Amino acid sequence: MGIQDIIEGKKQWRAHMARVKALPPDYQVVYREMQKYLFKVGPVDLSDGQPLSGIxxxxxxxxxxxxxxxxxxxKDVAAFCDDLIKDSRTYADIYQESLSQETGTAGN
Incomplete structure (x- = not known):
């Protein structure tokens, strides 16, 4: 990733956040909660910005x-987020797979 990629990414993020700030206050609050939740749960494709832009x-x-x-x-923001990413691979999935592989190779 070069400097130009980083600069372009920042421009895109700022434009995205400007769109969020243009939303009504209640939408902004829920968006921030969804964003925190999704960053915490960690869908792998979150880095490309698709889920957040779609929201x-x-x-x-x-x-x-x-x-x-x-x-x-x-009323359940977490359930809504879970439904959004139900078919997405998460970092937790990758971690669980790595643990399963380690356990599988330890017995050999």
Whole structure:
């Protein structure tokens, strides 16, 4: 990864966060909670920004129609996030696989 890639990544992140800041306050709060949760759970494809950009797109559409954020996602933010990444590979999955492989080779 070169300097240009880092600069471009920062520009994209700033543009993304500007979109988040343009959302209504309740959407911003829920977005930040979702972001924390997803960073903690660690889907592998989170680094490409897809899930987070998709969430902002979804929130922008909901805000444009005048819906409250909880009308869109429900009251359980973690469950909504889990549903978003249910088919995604997480770092926890990779870790579990590595433990399984170590356990499997230890017995040989």
């Amino acid at each position: 902002v797109d979804f929130f922008e559409e909901g805000a444009a129609t005048g819906k409250g954020v909880l009308e869109l996602i429900g």
